[in-house]
Every structure is written in C-alpha cells, then in structure tokens.
Amino acid sequence: MSVPEDPALVATEFLESIQGDFKILASLDPELRERLLKAAGLVSKPDRLSRRNLSRERRRLKKIERRESERALLNQAGIRQLRENPIFQTPRRRALAGQDIQLQLGHAQDGAPEREELPPPIGEAASDRHCYTCQQPYRKIHFFYDQLCPECGDFNYAKREPVFDLTGRVALVTGARVKIGYQAAIMLLRQGAHVIVVTRFPRDAASRYAREEDFAEWGHRLEVHGIDLRHIPNVEALCAHLLETHDRLDFLINNACQTVRRPPGFYGHLMDTELDASRQLGSKEKQILRLDTGLAIVDHGPGLPAAALSQVPLVAGDDDHSEALFPKNAFDADLQQVDLRDVNSWRLKMAEVPTVELLEVHLVNAVAPFIMNARLKPLMMAPGTRDAHIVNVSAMEGQFYRTFKTDRHPHTNMAKASLNMMTRTSAMDYVEDGIHMNSVDTGWVTDEDPARQAAMKREMHGFHPPLDIVDGAARIVDPIFDGLQTGKHVWGQLLKDYRPTDW
Structure with a gap:
C-alpha cells in the first residue's frame, strides 16, 4: 500500500523546480499559472493579520512540543515508572551504609540513612517548575521524583527506607x-x-x-x-x-x-x-x-x-x-x-x-x-x-x-x-x-x-x-x-x- 505524499513537500518541490527552470510556467494553463503566482506571492508576503495568525500558531505548536517533551522527560522518573506496573510491589531493601547523614535542605536535617550514591538528575525542564515540598523553583528533574527539586528529592528518597533496630x-x-x-x-x-x-x-x-x-x-x-x-x-x-x-x-x-x-x-x-x-x-x-x-x-x-x-x-x-x-x-x-x-x-x-x-x-x-x-x-x-x-x-x-x-x-x-x-x-x-x-x-x-x-x-x-x-x-x-x-x-x-x- 503506497503512502500518500505530503502535499507541502509536493508544493515545495514544484516551486523549487520552477525556480530552476521558469519555462515550466509557460507550459501551464494561463488561469492556473495566474492562481499559482498569486498564491505564491501571498504566501511569501502575507498581510498583517496572516502574519499574526502564523505567529500565534507557531507559539501554540511550540508550546505543545515543549509540553510533550517535558512529559516524556517526567515519564522517565522512577516514581512514574513504578506506576506503569500493573501491581505495586513493595520496594526491596536497598544497601545501607550503616550510619546517619545530614542532607542540606535549607538547613541540616537529621535522620536520613546514608546509602549508595544516588543517581544524578535525569534531565532539565524548559521552564521553572515548583517543588511540591519546598515550593522553590527548579529545572533539574530528580531521578525518582517528578515533582520535587533535586535536594528535596534526595532527602525524601533517603527517608523511604528508615533504619533503626526496633528489636x-x-x-x-x-x-x-x-x-x-x-x-x-x-x-x-x-x-x-x-x-x-x-x-x-x-x-x-x-x-x-x-x-x-x-x-x-x-x-x-x-x-x-x-x-x-x-x-x-x-x-x-x-x-x-x-x-x-x-x-x-x-x-x-x-x-x-x-x-x-x-x-x-x-x-x-x-x-x-x-x-x-x-x-x-x-x-x-x-x-x-x-x-x-x-x-x-x-x-x-x-x-x-x-x-x-x-x-x-x-x-x-x-x-x-x-x-x-x-x-x-x-x-x-x-x-x-x-x-x-x-x-x-x-x-x-x-x-x-x-x-x-x-x-x-x-x-x-x-x-x-x-x-x-x-x-x-x-x-x-x-x-x-x-x-x-x-x-x-x-x-x-x-x-x-x-x-x-x-x-x-x-x-x-x-x-x-x-x-x-x-x-x-x-x-x-x-x-x-x-x-x-x-x-x-x-x-x-x-x-x-x-x-x-x-x-x-x-x-x-x-x-x-x-x-x-x-x-x-x-x-x-x-x-x-x-x-x-x-x-x-x-x-x-x-x-x-x-x-x-x-x-
């Protein structure tokens, strides 16, 4: 089954062929030639309203592109990957270093167990986002949390496996x-x-x-x-x-x-x-x-x-x-x-x-x-x-x-x-x-x-x-x-x- 050609591509290639050989215009029906030249002129030099509509549509498409790109980035976060599983599995124990650390989150906080070095951010958003916990703007996306800044993300991730002997x-x-x-x-x-x-x-x-x-x-x-x-x-x-x-x-x-x-x-x-x-x-x-x-x-x-x-x-x-x-x-x-x-x-x-x-x-x-x-x-x-x-x-x-x-x-x-x-x-x-x-x-x-x-x-x-x-x-x-x-x-x-x- 043949794939239909893109009309924009067909039109572009035809105009480019005319640019290389203007004799092509002579072979066209006079009425068709007039319509073609008029349309080409209007497209190349649009009026103010058309330019405004074009700019608005470009902004809309750019916004959609940014949104989809950001959504794809956020979908890589660990918390969203877990949600893709049909059944939520209790997390397995992570390797522990056996001592407490303080993570800086505006000020020192105690009680977060030290673990293996956490992965770096997975990417950067195109615009500022606001952290769910500290409310501060951020752009770097935490490897696990899609709505926490890296600092809050590391602190919260460390808290997910509390450690103390409760025997x-x-x-x-x-x-x-x-x-x-x-x-x-x-x-x-x-x-x-x-x-x-x-x-x-x-x-x-x-x-x-x-x-x-x-x-x-x-x-x-x-x-x-x-x-x-x-x-x-x-x-x-x-x-x-x-x-x-x-x-x-x-x-x-x-x-x-x-x-x-x-x-x-x-x-x-x-x-x-x-x-x-x-x-x-x-x-x-x-x-x-x-x-x-x-x-x-x-x-x-x-x-x-x-x-x-x-x-x-x-x-x-x-x-x-x-x-x-x-x-x-x-x-x-x-x-x-x-x-x-x-x-x-x-x-x-x-x-x-x-x-x-x-x-x-x-x-x-x-x-x-x-x-x-x-x-x-x-x-x-x-x-x-x-x-x-x-x-x-x-x-x-x-x-x-x-x-x-x-x-x-x-x-x-x-x-x-x-x-x-x-x-x-x-x-x-x-x-x-x-x-x-x-x-x-x-x-x-x-x-x-x-x-x-x-x-x-x-x-x-x-x-x-x-x-x-x-x-x-x-x-x-x-x-x-x-x-x-x-x-x-x-x-x-x-x-x-x-x-x-x-x-």
Whole structure:
C-alpha cells in the first residue's frame, strides 16, 4: 500500500523546480499559472493579520512540543515508572551504609540513612517548575521524583527506607491491609518490631503479608486482627484484649481512615475468603492471623467476622453490586476493586453527604483513635522507656490555617480537624508519661477523584500525585525513627513533609 505524499513537500518541490527552470510556467494553463503566482506571492508576503495568525500558531505548536517533551522527560522518573506496573510491589531493601547523614535542605536535617550514591538528575525542564515540598523553583528533574527539586528529592528518597533496630519493640498499625498502612507495617517489621495489624479484612491482609519475599524474616513477629473501627464495642474489646495479652506497646499508629466511602459491592470479592470458615488458610496465613471475629461478642457465642459489617447496606445505592460499577476481576495497582462510580465522597458537598457517612467518617477518623489512645495508654507506659509514640494520621483537609479550601467533602475535613484537636489537647498530657503524640500528614499520594475523572486528568493534563504510598508510610513512621535516631522526640505537632507546620 503506497503512502500518500505530503502535499507541502509536493508544493515545495514544484516551486523549487520552477525556480530552476521558469519555462515550466509557460507550459501551464494561463488561469492556473495566474492562481499559482498569486498564491505564491501571498504566501511569501502575507498581510498583517496572516502574519499574526502564523505567529500565534507557531507559539501554540511550540508550546505543545515543549509540553510533550517535558512529559516524556517526567515519564522517565522512577516514581512514574513504578506506576506503569500493573501491581505495586513493595520496594526491596536497598544497601545501607550503616550510619546517619545530614542532607542540606535549607538547613541540616537529621535522620536520613546514608546509602549508595544516588543517581544524578535525569534531565532539565524548559521552564521553572515548583517543588511540591519546598515550593522553590527548579529545572533539574530528580531521578525518582517528578515533582520535587533535586535536594528535596534526595532527602525524601533517603527517608523511604528508615533504619533503626526496633528489636523487642511492639507497634500497632490500624488500616494496615493495603497502601500506606501496609507499607508502614512492613517498614517496622523489617527493622525488628513486633507489629499488630488491625483491619476489617484480616484473611486478605494475612495473604498479602504472606506473599512478601522476605516474609520468613519477620512473619513470626506479625499478628493480624479483624476489627471494624466503625463498631465501637469492638474497638473497646480489642483494647481490653491487648491489655490482657501484651505487656507493652511502644508505637500506636492510627492510620485507618475513611476518606472515600465504598459501598458493599466494592468489597464483595473478598467475602468468599473472609466469611467462609471452611476455606483453608495457608500455613503462613495461619501463623499471623490472630482474630478475625468481632471481639465484643466472642464471649457470648460465635464471633461475627469483621468483614461482615462491610456488607450491611446503610445508604441509598448500597445494594447495587452490578458489574457496571464494580467489574468482576478488575483490580487496581493495590489489588483493590476498580470502582467505576461517577461520583464518590470526594466530590460531595455538605447537603449531599448522607448522615450515615458523616457518622462513619468520625467514628473511623476520630472516635476510634480517641478510644485506642485512651485505653492503651497503660500499655504504652509499661516499658518505662519514655520514648513511645502515637501517630494520628491526618491530612491537610483538617488544617484550619489553609487559606484555600474547596467546598467538597466537608465531613472528612471535620473529622481530620477533630483528630488534630485531640493531638493539640492531649499531647501535653501524654508527653509527661513519655508518650509523644503527633498528627502527621501523609502527603499527596492518591488521586481520590472517581476513576474516570482521574484517568481523564492523567491523559489530558499529565496529572500524577507527587508522592507514592511508600512516601506516605515513611512520613507516618518518621517521628518514631527520627526520635530514636536523634534522641529528640517531637510531640504536639502537625507534621507535613517531615517538618512541623501550622495547624
């Protein structure tokens, strides 16, 4: 099949042939010759309007070229390369030099472990970009981060694998089945801690941990409990159970949160495993699965699996399990169900938020952390080391200081603000007993918009969150590691990008 010739090339070659032999014009039809000469004259000497339109179009095309060139450069960054993988893999351990370093980021910062020399920037942008963390302009593109300047990029990359011997320490992480909580638990386990994981879906969580390639190194220090934090009697019962079965708790990370409420259909694919007691677990899963039933009713008969409450329809639309919304066997990079709803909690205004969702958000984000912080305080005081930590995982949505807020998701903003107020109020009390309480923003790691909108933003605007779930996890464990490394235990702060920020 012949390829059609470029008309611009044909016209150019014809004019060039005339330039070499003007006799060609004589052979043309007089009317055609007149049209040709007139068009050639107008093209060679356009009027003012035509020149303006030409300049505008050149600028537009140049802008597109620069944008595509920059997008191609940014796509080479490590964080974007990772996003190309269909399944997010827990990072392997990097080689460690075994000592701490200070990276200059406006001023010396402690707690970043030294590693092999990091690669240089991968290229330079055509115009200034502004760093997500320090807000300063930069052009050199970091080898891993596409939205951080090289200095901030190196500092954040070093923080992705925190190092300190946590042998003998006990940590509790809520919401640690997937994403940030999961990665935080892995970081603590790899440094020697005994980790208690709390999740609604304990069997699925156990399977995920058991699949890690270094599970044999830390699996014996992991226990998974099935608890729905929306059911407060179970939260109280879990605390009572831990007080009876453990003699210490060094670190409590209240990571579980409900930002986008998912209906029962979102979790439907998990039910066969979670609710069918006849399904046999592998030996690894059995090793770490402690409780997968609601503790509050264990003493009065068979326990209700924690996952069962996720299937109770509570608001309009909860009974829709259609594959049009939740396609079968369609999972995202975190192996979570793909959600094709056009509207989710992140887009709701005040009058659109169901009462049930308002209550759920506060139960998970503020009430459950309050109860756990209160009831487990004796267990955190027990070791007498005076270096215990409570991390209340927050977000910038709960910050009053921000001068710009959208009118969306007011209920999640309220819940995070409530969590922050607990930190501000009680941190001064807890520090007297050697417990350092802080709120920590995870950073922007996820686009919470509905799947179609998020995909459109990526395609049309090249939008990507500046951080990933490992960065989020590194931020919430940093008060622990930084405090132990430096001996300076921060408390009573809202931490963003490893630094105190305004409330």
